[in-house]
Amino acid sequence: MSNEETKDTPAPFGSVIAPHMASLRFSGGHWGGAQITPVEPLSLHPAAHVLHYGSSCFEGMKAFRSTDGPVRIFRIDRHLVRLQHSAELLCLPFPPLDIVENMIRRVVESNESVVPQPPGALYLRPVLIGTHEGIGGAGKPSPEALLYVLASPVGDYFSGGAHPLRILIEDQAMRTTPGFGQAKSGGNYAASLRHVKHARDRYGAEQVLFCPGGDVQETGASNFFLFDDRRVLTKPLSPAFLHGVTRDSILVLARELGYEVIERDFTVAELKDWIRTGEAALSGTAAVLSGVGSFIHDGAELTVGDGRIGPNTLRLRNALLAIQSGNAEDRFGWLS
Ligand SMILES: Cc1ncc(COP(=O)(O)O)c(C=O)c1O
Structure with a gap:
């Protein structure tokens, strides 16, 4: 090292x-x-x-x-x-x-x-x-x-301060093939790379949210959530995307904290409606739970809530980090 x-x-x-x-x-x-x-x-x-x-x-x-x-x-x-x-x-x-x-x-x-x-x-x-x-x-x-x-x-992914992410909505292209998204295979990352690069070069976006035909799936390296003060919404498991361990952990913690957990398909139109008042976040081993501050879609910038990382995102992220870092009891037996 x-x-x-x-x-x-x-x-x-x-x-x-x-x-x-x-x-x-x-x-x-x-x-x-x-x-x-x-x-x-x-x-x-x-x-x-x-x-x-x-x-x-x-x-x-x-x-x-x-x-x-x-x-x-x-x-x-x-x-x-x-x-x-x-x-x-x-x-x-x-x-x-x-x-x-x-x-x-x-x-x-x-x-x-x-x-x-x-x-x-x-x-x-x-x-x-x-x-x-x-x-x-x-x-x-x-x-x-x-x-x-x-x-x-x-290190802490958020060292230097967690910043709200800027994400490009891709509503045509798929990240990979429908049945292969659940494999954590190098080819899937190679297949999506040009989209992620384009989002970065053209729009200064940090990631791409793949929504083929309007169906909100996942980004190039994380799963996707919508939150509000009562609810957590995410896509149900399917062979089309990676079944994130962080995704599952957030759902367990959300249920424990009293959120209504909704796993169903939803569209870009619904996402745009939700973020007027609600929150959006990406989950993954590296990023834990990262709040989205704005999306870019059809050339327009869409701010999520007030553009800052929302309280529900922070609450769930902190609940997960507390278990991982030993500051809260490992009540689900996740550490071994
Ligand atoms: C494409 C993709 N989706 C989702 C995830 C999140 O999975 P996990 O929470 O198991 O890290 C990752 C990261 O590994 C990923 O690369």
Whole structure:
């Protein structure tokens, strides 16, 4: 790890890689033994399946240092099942869940000294790729694979002050294909990148909210919520978008706090109506819950409420951060 991450100038999220990684290879129909090594370049044949046919999926979760000492991972069970499901969709071999869990825990242990204090965390990134050598494999799954786990000490996403986000509403293009949105696969990010870049270059927007045919789905890297003082509205789970662990956690906390949780499809027209008085926010492991200050749609700027992060967004975000950082009881058993 470089010494660049100081209290004054936190390094950009994910830019500092912790010193140790885990890796495990699948070959000849078997998984080998997991190894912990210093982070080192991968040795991959230039004909590796992943480099040509995009056989890659990954996860992103956080481990938090608790006030009583140990470092605990937030909802690792959910992330493991999602990785397994992504692997299935990509026809990649997948080891037993306990082996993957053990690799991730060993990565946390071996990088223990670089885990920051909360609300900072150790971000964990398991990656699974197809490594079979050959450039005639377009229609065949890779019979060889590599699973590896990286870690990155990350600061409070909101350090320097949470700012309301500016989001472009894209009401034509899809982020990815309808059935593949639930996979956390590199190809989905590649597919949406040009839209996100366009939003940034043309409108100075931080993200794109994908709403194909007017159906409000998710952004390029987070799920989407509408709030008011009584209600939480979000799209119901479907294969079209990523089933966020943060999304689920916010819904659990919202119910506990007495909000009416509504999971149903809604349109851009309804969103525009809602934000006259209500709030909008993005949820994800990195961003926790980030308030939206304005949307851009059809060339017009639409302010959300008074343009500041709303009280319900802050309340739910703080409720989640309190559990993650050990300031509130872990009453749902999310940290382990
Ligand atoms: C496309 C997309 N949707 C939603 C999410 C939120 O998922 P989670 O809350 O599990 O981090 C992410 C981030 O991982 C994402 O990349």
